[in-house]
């Protein structure tokens with residue numbers, strides 16, 4: 001049985017191809033405005049990596065914002081369920097999944113891979129990957145550099161605004177006041193973590209805590225979260241594909 | 254023991270006379286984190302900031318007075334978060350003293366349950382002290398509107414507050430008179446914001462909860478003779494304090510008040526907290542009245558904590574340039 | 578329904594005197610004095626349903642009213658500036674009557690109106706009943722009811738007759754009883770109606786409560802629903818999941834939401850909003866004003882969170898639902914703040930979606946779909 005999971009998120013498209021409990025291949029691409037095309041592209045690319053043809057795949061499950069636009073999928077399911085399943089697949093004793101994507105952050109209470117409860121960020125709250133991207137942009141940094149830089153900071157500046165526009169102007173005014181870039185960026189990571197933990201407290205935080213989504217690769221955010229909850233979190237080797245993995249697991253029966 | 258309160262209509266004299274320390278809760282410099290687990294982000298940041306403070310700091314209890322919809326729900330939210338709370342139903346429609354007197358009597362009972370006895374003597378003493386503080390602040394502000402002090406005195410013992418105001422009065426230097434700006438709004442607990450106006454060359458007059466709305470009263474003219482009399486005194490004192498948009502007055506007392514305040518000012522700044530409904534509802538019509546008087550009007554929207562001030566500075570400087 | 582409301586608005590234009598009134602105010606007093614009640618909130622809902630919310634709101638915003646204010650108010654004031662609306666605007670008020678038992682927003686909103694129209698405004702100030710209802714609160718409200726009668730008599734030159742008020746109250750109670758019966762037909766499994774039907778059919782109980790029109794309308798509706806039950810017709814073809822809606826509807830997405838749930842075999846059988854009006858059935862024919870003071874002070878949005886959660890739990894049980902969909906409504910703070918806490922007090926799972934009742938600009942379809950689908954998957 002070979003199954004594929006396709007996660008069309010607001011920023012990236014992900015695909016995982018699974019055989020039994022073995023990941024044959026996966027890939028990540030930035031989404032294009034045309035979601036159907038993004039879906040086809042990521043699927044084909046992953047097939048190629050796995051050395052498979054379309055016909056050899058028994059089931060395709062789509063998830064993420066664009067799940068409705070993956071016309072060749074057999075099944076569509078939200079990323080909430082998929083992140084829960086994917087995390088459980090990798091880390092069986094997961095109790096809480098924190099998925100920070102581009103546009104949404106989610107905290108999911110899980111038991112045996114089943115969703116018990118979940119919360120998502122409210123509209124104007126800045127706790128998402130896009131927020132970090134805007135800030136990185138204002139500072140002239142690449143998104144991949146952010147985490148490392150944040151870890152280097154000895155002090156953290158406060159980013160107080162919940163609104164991306166306001167927060168950006170805070171960042172700019174710190175810059176013009178001559179503050180160090182790493183201290184500003186550490187402040188950004190701290191702000192994200194602070195909002196997330198508040199959100200998480202609405203469903204309760206139970207161990208193990210698994211961090212997923214692209215932002216899980218940001219070491220600054222990860223450290224800030226760990227500091228706030230007082231224990232370590234688990235991050236899968238490639239946290240960004242956990243939703244797609246969950247979809248593939250679901251398709252495998 | 255600290256008893257927190259949020260609104261200038263809270264009868265702090267009664268709280269103090271019961272042996273508690275009334276402490277006005279404001280948003281602080283701390284970012285708002287925990288509070289967002291309890292209330293949506295389209296609530297004003299004064300409410301969220303105060304909640305943040307309540308969750309982190311040590312208070313014996315909190316007293317709310319009916320004010321806006323946000324604070325009405327916030328009472329329950331505080332209680333849900335494990336805080337001891339009480340809400341006094343201050344009328345929205347100003348007028349019925351007998352009704353409010355009843356509410357105050359009930360409040361005295363609540364304080365007793367909290368272990369604080371209110372006697373006639375202690376209440377009269379408290380009234381006297383707060384009046385002394387209020388008169389002192391009025392004097393200080395007539396020389397130099399000192400917001401740092403006005404904010405600080407709401408969070409310390411009234412006796413120390415009186416001393417502090419006295420000291421400040423001794424060293425206060427008269428501001429130059431013009432150009433003068435009237436700042437109107439709800440709360441702004443950050444002294445640095447007022448400094449921005451001075452740095453731009455303005456002298457300041459205000460209609461704010463962190464300024465004159467804390468100490469502008471028309472005191473009743475009778476001398477209370479018993480506890481009920483003292484409570485009646487408080488009811489009337491608060492009915493006829495500087496008017497606030499969260500209350501409804503016969504005739505348009507609130508607009509008239511602001512218009513009168515603006516008479517000797519060159520510009521009016523609405524310094525409003527984002528999502529504050531009572532003030533934002535008044536803004537368009539009040540603005541147009543003020544403009545009819547030839548005043549320059551500007552709106553500055555705040556979100557607490559105010560960290561960077563550069564944008565605000567630009568707005569204020571631009572306003573200053575316009576009226577030159 | 579459409580004709581009934583059209584003729585209602587029409588009569589408003591012809592009436593010799595009318596009052597703009599808030600949805601939670603004791604309209605019985607107006608009907609008893611032949612003062613025609615006009616409901617700006619209903620007008621706001623209508624604008625929302627026609628998807629013109631942002632269009633009319635824009636007229637307010639251009640006049641300085643913030644986008645963060647209640648969208649009913651923004652639309653209503655916007656229509657005044659625009660001089661029209663989908664139904665040609667509302668007739669100019671003789672006076673204004675606002676009761677803050679639903680929010681303090683209406684006090685500010687009506688103050689704005691009274692400055693625009695230069696007409697008198699009466700505020701009926703109901704204390705918020707966070708815990709127990711006190712005798713002093715009742716007395717305070719009752720006294721104001723007497724004040725209001727004097728106020729209205731002075732302005733209109735009419736007199737309130739006891740007998741007439743009694744009749745109106747009797748009709749009001751009867752209408753509310755029938756209305757409650759209609760809503761409760763949703764207890765049937767499968768339910769013959771869903772909350773979207775309830776939203777569409779609520780205007781008469783709001784606007785015409787106390788008249789024969791409302792009674793006749795709900796007699797008709799009741800018959801229709803009873804028939805549906807008999808014939809086994811259900812609102813949703815394959816009712817598998819039963820849900821409760823909390824908060825004011827998302828007016829511009831009624832149909833969309835209806836189809837969304839129907840396609841997933843879920844039925845929103847009831848809601849807290851339309852059920853709020855069933856409370857007005859407690860009015861008593863004798864000692865009218867004191868009973869009125871009590872009933873109107875204890876309105877659904879004027880009570881503490883513990884009590885609100887109790888009521889929702891009661892509805893959960895009454896309608897036997899599996900979950901609650903909560904609309905976190907940017908426009909309505911008293912309805913929305915506290916939802917996070919109430920969620921924890923409910924006996925079934927719940928989900929929050931962010932939207933606004935009228936302003937379609939804040940609605941993000943993708944975000945709402947993800948939340949709702951995930952919730953249904955969880956159930």
Ligand SMILES: Nc1ncnc2c1ncn2[C@@H]1O[C@H](COP(=O)(O)OP(=O)(O)OP(=O)(O)O)[C@@H](O)[C@H]1O
Pocket residue numbers: 008009010011012013064065079100101102103104105128129130132133143144145146147212213214215216217218219240
């Ligand atoms: N190497 C990296 N280091 C740090 N952050 C990263 C890295 N790669 C991606 N990100 C962050 O991850 C975000 C995208 O995450 P992800 O791909 O999970 O989002 P998505 O699934 O498209 O969004 P959503 O789930 O909200 O629809 C980017 O906005 C960026 O901030």
Ligand code: SF4
Pocket residue numbers: 297298299300320321322323324439440499526528529530531532
């Ligand atoms: S700032 Fe405005 S909305 Fe906030 S608590 Fe004060 S009056 Fe209420």
Ligand SMILES: [Mg+2]
Pocket residue numbers: 009010064079101102213243
């Ligand atoms: Mg994602």
